[in-house]
Every structure is written in C-alpha cells, then in structure tokens.
Amino acid sequence: MSILVLVVDDEPDVETLFRQQFRRDLRTHRFVMDFASSAPDALARVGDTREDLILILSDINMPGMNGLEMLPKVRAMRPEVPVIMITAYGDADTRRRALEGGASGLLTKPIDFSLLREEIDTRVTAAN
Template identity: 50%
Template sequence: MKILVVDDEPDVRTLFEQRFRREIRSGEFSFSFAYSGEEALTFLTGHHSEVVLILSDINMPGMSGLELLRHVKHDLIPPPPPLVMMITAYGDTDSYNQAMELGANDFLTKPVDFTALKDKLHAISTA
C-alpha cells in the first residue's frame, strides 16, 4: 500500500521509516513524503493512481492540510481520490469538524500513537 505523508517537519520521514521498518522491508507499505501541501499536489498529479492513503498534517505554512484535503477530494482527476487521514497537534473540535466536512476518512492527534496508526493501516491494507 502506497502512503503519502505530508508534513512540514523534516524529521517525520525518519520517524516513519523507523516505526514502519518491518512493513517497509516486507513491501506491505511504501511511503513517499511531501513537506508542503503544494508539494503533495505536485506529487499526486504524477502519482495519483499509486497513492492509496494520504496522511497529512493540518498546520503547515502555505497551503494547510485542510486546503490540501479540499483539493484532493474535489479537484483531483481522476476520481475517486485516495483515503485521507488528517493529523494535528490541536485536537480541537473545529478542526475535526472541518476535516470531516471536507471528506477526511480519519483524524489523528499528535503525538501520533504509532501502534494505533499501524493497526488502522493494516486494517485498510487487508480490507
């Protein structure tokens, strides 16, 4: 399963590669990384059919994760868009409600519980 992680924190790549080492090695999960909403849209334009899931931070400079979500769910061609999980350091109900209204499939808070995230990703990949 191809996953695009969108987060402006550069150390997120190392964190995911460490936490999912076994799944990456076995080929169960493949991660790509974008460090802004704009970079994610550029990546998706060229790899849209490959990406099954987007994990996106909400609070990023430039295009926010919520703006990215709106583009992914409403502007990208061809549909259907991939699954999208939003991640935020602020677990406030406004962000949650806005993400769900825009079509997010899930909402996680930072720090990410990687055990719970692995369980969710395994459930999606075997569904």
C-alpha cells in the same frame, strides 16, 4: 504495482519517525511510504503517482497552503483515496472542519502508531 501511503508534513523529523515506526513493512516492501514536505508537493505527487495510493496522512498546520486547504483539492483529484488529517490541536472545531472537508479521520500528536498501524493494515489488506 506497489501500495503507497503518502505522508504530508513540513517537519523534517516526521519522515525519520515514520520510517522507524514502519521499518519492517518498508523493508519487506509490504507498502511504500512517500513523503511530501508541503501541500503543493503532495498535490503534484498525487497527480502523477503510478502506485496504488491507499492513504494520505497530512499535517494540518503547514506554511503556505495548510492541510485543510489542500484537502478538497486532493478529494477532487482522487476521491477514492482516504485522507487522515494530523494535528497537534485536536479541538472540536478542527475535527469538524477536517471531517466537513472530506477527511476520513483526525489523529492528534503525538500519534498513536498502534492505531495508525491498524488503519494502514486494513487498507493494505483491502488493496491486495
């Protein structure tokens, strides 16, 4: 069974950026990274995945259902899967709302990929 990290973001260039940052891991099949362009797409993916979903990274600011609105739905479906929210605005209120909603953490843009790599490495090691 493959290990899955799901990235939820409506910006099309995010997939390219993440694939570049984690290209060695993806090429060696250390884990799979999948992308959803909206909260409803992410919820559908979470509901029918057969992979070992170890982490969800979700942008907060998306059209339609935003990341904070999606968070409790994901937590209800898969309470064991940590969700890290991503935002361009890392203010105290946004952080509080994300953590109260069940997020495991909050990353601000631009993303510190060395920190994110540590987070993913820890979860991949635990899943193996």
